[in-house]
Amino acid sequence: MIFSSPYFLFLYFPLVLLLYYISPLKLRNLVLLAVNLIFYGWGEPVYVLIMFLSIAIDYSHGQIVTRCKAKGNDKGARAAVASSVVFNLLLLGFFKYWNFIAGSLAAVGAGFLPVIEKLPLPGGGSIPFTLPIGISFYTFQTMSYTIDVYRGDARCQKNIVTFGTFVTLFPQLIAGPIIKYKDLDEQLEHRDHSFEKFASGVQRFTIGACKKVLLANALGPLWDVYLATPGAQLTTLGAWLGIVAFSLQLYFDFSGYSDMAIGLGRMLGFEFLENFNYPYLSKSASEFWRRWHISLGSWFREYLYFPLGGSRVGKGRMVFNLLVVWAATGIWHGASWNFLIWGLYWFVWIGLEKLFLGKWLDKAPAWLTHIYGVVIAIVGWAIFAVENFSAMGPYLAAMFGFGAGVLDSDFLYYLRNYLPILVIAIVAATPLAAHTWKKLPERARQIVFPVLMLAGLVFTTAYLVDGTYNPFLYFRF
Amino acid sequence: MSKKYSIFITVLFCLFTFGFGIALIVSPSRDFSEQENRYLAQFKAPTLATIRSGEFMEDFEDYVTDQFPLRDGWIRLKALSERALGKQENNSVYFGTDGQTLFAHFTMISRDELAQRVGFVNKLAGNVDVPVYFSLVPDKSWVLSALLPANAPNVDDNSTIQRARELCEDKVNFIDLTWTLKDTCGNSDPRENDNFYRTDHHWTTMGAYVGYLALMRGMGDSGGIYDYPLTLCSDAFYGTTYSASGAGWIKPDSIYTMVPEGGTRGNITVTGYPEGTPIESTMYHPEKLEVKDKYAYFLGGNQPLCVIKNPDAQGGKLLVIRDSYSDSLAPFLAEEFEEVHLFDLRYNNMSLKQYVADNEIDQVLVLYSANNFNTDKNLFKLGL
Numbered sequence: 001m002i003f004s005s006p007y008f009l010f011l012y013f014p015l016v017l018l019l020y021y022i023s024p025l026k027l028r029n030l031v032l033l034a035v036n037l038i039f040y041g042w043g044e045p046v047y048v049l050i051m052f053l054s055i056a057i058d059y060s061h062g063q064i065v066t067r068c069k070a071k072g073n074d075k076g077a078r079a080a081v082a083s084s085v086v087f088n089l090l091l092l093g094f095f096k097y098w099n100f101i102a103g104s105l106a107a108v109g110a111g112f113l114p115v116i117e118k119l120p121l122p123g124g125g126s127i128p129f130t131l132p133i134g135i136s137f138y139t140f141q142t143m144s145y146t147i148d149v150y151r152g153d154a155r156c157q158k159n160i161v162t163f164g165t166f167v168t169l170f171p172q173l174i175a176g177p178i179i180k181y182k183d184l185d186e187q188l189e190h191r192d193h194s195f196e197k198f199a200s201g202v203q204r205f206t207i208g209a210c211k212k213v214l215l216a217n218a219l220g221p222l223w224d225v226y227l228a229t230p231g232a233q234l235t236t237l238g239a240w241l242g243i244v245a246f247s248l249q250l251y252f253d254f255s256g257y258s259d260m261a262i263g264l265g266r267m268l269g270f271e272f273l274e275n276f277n278y279p280y281l282s283k284s285a286s287e288f289w290r291r292w293h294i295s296l297g298s299w300f301r302e303y304l305y306f307p308l309g310g311s312r313v314g315k316g317r318m319v320f321n322l323l324v325v326w327a328a329t330g331i332w333h334g335a336s337w338n339f340l341i342w343g344l345y346w347f348v349w350i351g352l353e354k355l356f357l358g359k360w361l362d363k364a365p366a367w368l369t370h371i372y373g374v375v376i377a378i379v380g381w382a383i384f385a386v387e388n389f390s391a392m393g394p395y396l397a398a399m400f401g402f403g404a405g406v407l408d409s410d411f412l413y414y415l416r417n418y419l420p421i422l423v424i425a426i427v428a429a430t431p432l433a434a435h436t437w438k439k440l441p442e443r444a445r446q447i448v449f450p451v452l453m454l455a456g457l458v459f460t461t462a463y464l465v466d467g468t469y470n471p472f473l474y475f476r477f
Numbered sequence: 478m479s480k481k482y483s484i485f486i487t488v489l490f491c492l493f494t495f496g497f498g499i500a501l502i503v504s505p506s507r508d509f510s511e512q513e514n515r516y517l518a519q520f521k522a523p524t525l526a527t528i529r530s531g532e533f534m535e536d537f538e539d540y541v542t543d544q545f546p547l548r549d550g551w552i553r554l555k556a557l558s559e560r561a562l563g564k565q566e567n568n569s570v571y572f573g574t575d576g577q578t579l580f581a582h583f584t585m586i587s588r589d590e591l592a593q594r595v596g597f598v599n600k601l602a603g604n605v606d607v608p609v610y611f612s613l614v615p616d617k618s619w620v621l622s623a624l625l626p627a628n629a630p631n632v633d634d635n636s637t638i639q640r641a642r643e644l645c646e647d648k649v650n651f652i653d654l655t656w657t658l659k660d661t662c663g664n665s666d667p668r669e670n671d672n673f674y675r676t677d678h679h680w681t682t683m684g685a686y687v688g689y690l691a692l693m694r695g696m697g698d699s700g701g702i703y704d705y706p707l708t709l710c711s712d713a714f715y716g717t718t719y720s721a722s723g724a725g726w727i728k729p730d731s732i733y734t735m736v737p738e739g740g741t742r743g744n745i746t747v748t749g750y751p752e753g754t755p756i757e758s759t760m761y762h763p764e765k766l767e768v769k770d771k772y773a774y775f776l777g778g779n780q781p782l783c784v785i786k787n788p789d790a791q792g793g794k795l796l797v798i799r800d801s802y803s804d805s806l807a808p809f810l811a812e813e814f815e816e817v818h819l820f821d822l823r824y825n826n827m828s829l830k831q832y833v834a835d836n837e838i839d840q841v842l843v844l845y846s847a848n849n850f851n852t853d854k855n856l857f858k859l860g861l
Contacts, residue, residue: 007541010498014491042534199483202490218562413565413628420563446482450489457493459558465551466568466723467542 001042002174003260004212006464012039013264016170020268021193029165029188032268036168040133046121047132050091055164057087058142059157065149066156077150084146088139095135100335134174136332140299142167145181147303154182162188171264175257177275177295180302184270191269201266203453208259210456213463215425216253219245222418225410227386231394237407239382239398241415247381248425251279254293280377280429283369284361285349288377296332300325311354322351333384338392342383349376500546507544511769512552514720517543549725556723565626570722573624577727578675579718580618580625585632586851588640594850595644598843600860602648604830607840610696611645612652613638614680614688614802614846617673620659624670634847641850652695654688661687674730677716678846679772682707682733682805689809696840698792698813705735710761714771732771734761734808743789745811750782758783760808775804781824785810785817793839796820796832798859800849822855829859 001008016035023031041048061084068076102113118126145166148154157163166188172179226234226242258275265272279292289297301310308321323344330343353361361369382399386392397403427433437445478486510517518539527533545551559567566572571580586594602609615634618625625631635655642651658680662672672684680688690702714730749758758777765773776783778801785807792814797803799819810817818836820829833841843859850856 005538005541006545007538010494010501010545011541014495014498017491044531045529195480195483195487196478199478199486202486206490409628410630413626413630416626416628417564417566450486453486454489454493457490459554461497462551462554462558465542465545465548466555 001039001170003257003264004209004217004460004464006461006467009209009461009464017267029159029162032170033161033164033168036165036170036173039170040168040173043133044127044130046127050095050132050135051168054088054091054138054142055160055167058084058145058167059160059163061087061146062149062156062163063158065146069150081146081150085143088143092135092139095132097331097335099129104337137176137178138167138173140178140296141180144299144303148180148182154180154185157181157185157188169265169270171261171268171270172272175254175261176293177258177261177272178299179272179295180299183273187270193269197266197269201263201268203263203449204266205260205263206453206456206460208256208261208263209460211252211256211259211428213256213460214456215421215428216249216251216256217463218421219249219252219418219425222414223249223385225414227391231391231398232404233408234394234398234403235405235407235411236398236401236403238411238414239395239403241411241418243378243382243385243395243399245418245422246385247280247378248422248429250381250385251276251429252425278429278431280374281370281431282373282377283366284353284358284373285346285376286353286358288373289346289350292377296329300329304328315355318354319351322354323347326350334387336387338383338387338389342380345380345383497546501541501544504544504546509769510543510549512549512715512720514717514769520544552723553725556725560724565629567723568721570718570724571618571626571629571631572722572724573621573675574626575624578617578621578624578670579722579724579727580621580629580631581616581678581718581721581848583616583618583632583634583848583851586637591637591640591851592644594856595641597856597859598649599644599646601829601841601843602646604860605833605838605841607833607838608650608696609648610650610652610692610840610842611641612654612688612692612695612842612844613641613850614844615655615658616678616846616848617670619655620662620673621670637847637851650695652692654691657691658684658687674714674716674772676714676719676727676730677772678718678848679716680802680805682735682808685802685806686735686809689806692806692842692844693813696842703735703809703812705737707733708736709733710763710774711766711771715769716772717770720769732766732774736808743787745785745787747776748784748786749777749780751777751780753781755784760785760811772801772804776807776819778804779821779824781821783807783819785819787811787815790815794818794837796829796836796838796841798822798829798841798843798845800845800853802846802849803844806844822858823853826858828861830861 001012003009012035019031019035020028037048037051040051061080064080065077068074068080098113099115102111102115105111105113106115116129119129120126145154145157149156157166166181166184169179169184222245223242226238226245229238229242255276262272262274273295275293275295277291277294279288282288282291305321305325308324309317310321311318313321326343326347327340328343329346330340333339333342349357361372364372379396379399382396383392386395394403440448506519507517508519509515518536520540521527521533521536523533523537527536542548556567560572566582569582571582573580598609598611613634615638616632618631619634622631638653638655642653645651658672662670662684671681672687673680686703709731711732712729714732715727716730719727745760747758747760748755750756751758760776762774762777765771765777770778790811790813794816795810795814796818797807797810797820799821803819807817807819816836818832818838820827820832829841832838845853
C-alpha cells in the first residue's frame with residue numbers, strides 16, 4: 001500500500017484512526033500490529049510471512065542477548081548479535097541481490113547460481129520472485145535493535161506485540177525514515193495523544209502529500225521523456241533539463257514520503273526523527289549526505305563506519321572505511337551496478353573532501369561552493385537514474401557537451417511547458433516558504449493555514465483520482 | 478497551536494477524509510463514464526483466492542479510483558490546474574493554440590517497421606488479379622500543424638505517408654490524400670478547419686468528402702461531385718481525444734451528413750455483420766447520437782464486414798480494407814459502386830484472396846488512418 005493513493009487516504013487511514021482511537025490504550029499496539037500487517041500484505045499477501053519471521057527472529061535474539069549479558073556471557077551475546085545480523089543480511093541478500101549476483105556471475109561465465117523467477121508457496125502454487133516492499137528499510141531497523149540491546153543502548157522488549165508493532169509500523173515501514181529501536185522504545189509503550197500533536201501531524205502529512213503528488217508526480221513525465229530519448233538525439237540543455245527534473249522529482253518524492261510518514265506517525269502519537277533538511281542547499285558532498293536521507297546516513301555511520309574505526313584512524317584506513325561505507329550505501333539503493341558506481345562516486349568526492357578539498361571549500365566563496373554542492377549531486381543522479389550502462393555514457397556525455405548539439409525544438413517545448421512547475425519546485429526546495437511562514441503573524445497563519453491545507457488536499461485528490469502518473473520510486477529499495 | 482485551533486484542524490482533516498470515504502461507500506456505483514467513454518471498475522467481493530493472488534487488491538484500487546465521488550469533477554480540476562500552470566498538454570493530449578482543438582500524441586514508426594507493413598500491402602497486390610489501391614489518411618496534427626503548440630514533439634504524418642508511398646511496389650496504386658486534405662482545410666486560417674473533428678481523431682463528413690474526391694481521381698474515375706446540403710445531426714459530440722484530455726472547457730463538435738434533399742439515396746441497401754451474421758442495417762444510426770460515441774452514427778460502429786449495395790451505380794464492386802475512417806466515407810462510395818464491401822482485418826480472418834474471388838471484386842482499396850496503419854497488429858492478414 002502506498003500513502004499517495006485514494007484507497008489509503010480515504011478508506012484505509014480513516015479506518016485505522018477510528019479503530020485506533022476507539023480502542024483502549026492497552027490494545028492500541030495490537031490494533032496497530034493488525035493494521036500494519038494489512039498494510040504490508042496489501043501488495044503481496046504471502047510476504048506477510050517474512051514479517052512474522054522477522055519479528056520472531058529478532059525478538060528471540062533480543063531475549064538471548066539480554067540473558068547472555070545477565071549471565072556475563074559476552075561471547076554468547078556476541079554470537080547472538082552476529083546471528084541476528086547474519087539472518088537480516090541473508091533475508092535482504094536473498095530477496096534483493098540473489099538474481100543480481102546470479103546474473104552477474106553468469107555474465108562472466110560462472111553461472112552456477114540459478115536465476116529465480118518464481119517462489120513456490122507452502123500450500124502449492126507459486127508467486128513471482130519480487131522484492132518485498134520496504135525490505136531494505138525494515139531489515140536495517142531490526143538489525144539495529146539487537147545491536148543496541150547488546151551495546152546497552154536499548155532495552156530488551158519483552159512484549160512480542162509491542163516488538164511486532166515496532167517492526168511493522170506502517171507509516172515508516174516501506175520508505176523510512178529508518179528508525180532505530182532505541183529512538184522509539186519509550187513511545188512504543190507510552191505515547192501522548194493530543195489534538196495539538198494530531199493537528200501538527202495533519203499539517204506535516206498535507207505538506208508531504210503535496211510534495212509527492214503535486215511536485216514529484218508533475219516532474220516525473222519530464223524525466224521520463226529524457227530517459228527515453230536515444231543517446232544520439234540528446235542535446236546538452238535537454239540532458240540537463242531531464243536530470244534536473246529527476247533531481248527534484250526524487251527529492252520531493254522521497255522527502256514528501258518522509259513528511260507523510262512523520263505526519264501519520266504524529267496522528268498516531270509517534271514522533272519520528274527528521275529525514276531531510278533541504279539537501280540542495282549543500283555546499284559540499286559531506287554536507288549533502290548530512291541533509292539527504294539523514295536516517296540512512298546515520299545508520300551507516302553508527303553501525304558500519306564507526307565500528308570500522310571511522311575517521312579516527314590512519315589516512316589509509318580511513319579511506320578504506322569510507323570505501324566500504326559508500327559501496328554499501330550505493331548497493332543498498334538497488335541491485336544493479338550503476339548504484340554501486342553511484343556509491344563509489346560519492347566515495348570519491350567525500351574522500352577528496354576529507355583529504356584536502358574540504359579545506360579549499362571552507363575558503364571558497366559561498367556561491368561557488370553552492371554550485372559545487374548542487375552540481376555534484378545532480379551529476380550523481382544521472383549515474384543513479386540511468387541504470388542501463390549503454391545509455392548512461394551517452395547521457396553523461398550529452399550533459400558535458402558531447403551530445404547532439406546544444407538544444408532542439410523538443411527542449412524548447414518542454415522548457416516552456418515545465419518552467420512554471422520547475423520554478424515552483426526549485427523554490428520549494430529552499431527554506432524560503434518556511435521562513436516566510438514563520439514571519440507571518442500568528443493570526444494570519446491561523447486564517448491562511450486551513451485554506452492552504454484544504455486547497456492542498458483538494459488538488460492532491462484531483463491529481464490522485466486522475467491518477468495517470470503516480471509511480472513510487474522506492475519499490476527498488 | 479492552541480487546543481481549540483488544533484481541534485478545528487483535526488475536525489477539518491477528518492471531515493475531508495472520512496467524508497469522501499463514506500460518500501464512496503454509500504453512493505451507488507456508475508457503470509459507464511460518458512466523460513471518459515469507458516466502463517468503470519466495480520466493487521468485487523473478496524474471496525480467499527483473489528486475496529491470495531492479489532487480484533482483489535488490484536481490483537479494489539481500480540474501484541476506488543473509478544467510483545470516487547465527483548470523479549469527473551476531479552479530472553476536470555486536474556486538467557484546469559495543468560492549464561493554469563502553463564501546460565500545453567494533459568494526459569498526452571495537446572491543447573491547440575486556438576483553445577478548442579485537441580491533438581492526440583502519436584509516436585514515430587521506424588523505417589523497418591513501416592517497410593514491413595507496406596510489405597503486407599504489396600503482398601496483397603501480388604495475391605489478387607484486380608487493381609489494388611492504397612491510401613493513408615494523415616492525422617490532423619499534420620494537417621492542422623499550425624494549431625499545435627510551438628515546438629510540440631509529434632510525428633510528421635506526411636513524411637511517413639510519403640515514405641509508405643515510396644515503399645509501394647508497382648502493382649500497388651498509391652493515392653495521396655495529404656495535401657488535398659490540408660489545402661481544403663482553411664490553409665490561410667486553420668481555425669476554419671472542417672475536415673477533422675476538434676475533439677476526435679476522425680475526419681468529418683466534409684473531410685471524408687474531400688478524401689472521396691481524391692480517391693476517385695486516383696482510381697481513374699472523376700466521381701460524382703455532390704452539392705448535397707450539409708445536414709446537422711448532432712451538435713453535442715465529444716470524441717475520444719476529448720475523453721483522454723479532461724479538458725472540460727472545450728466546446729462539443731457537430732456531426733453533419735451530406736445527403737440529398739429528403740434524406741434518401743435511391744435503392745441503397747446495407748447489410749451489417751456486427752455479430753458475424755448478416756443483418757439488415759442502415760447507412761446512419763440515429764440511436765448512436767444518443768450515446769457518447771456518436772461517430773458510430775456512421776454505419777453503427779466497428780464490425781467485421783459490411784456490404785452496401787446500390788443497383789443504380791455503375792462502378793463495379795469495391796472491396797475496402799477498412800478502419801473506422803471508412804465509415805463516414807462509405808455514403809459517398811455507395812453512390813459510385815454497385816457494391817462496397819467494408820472488410821475489417823481486426824475482426825475478420827477470412828482469406829482476402831478467397832474473398833476477392835468469391836465475391837467477384839473488381840477493385841481493392843486499402844484505406845487506413847496513418848496512425849492505425851502504424852500500430853494495427855492485423856495487417857499481416859492482408860497477405861493471407
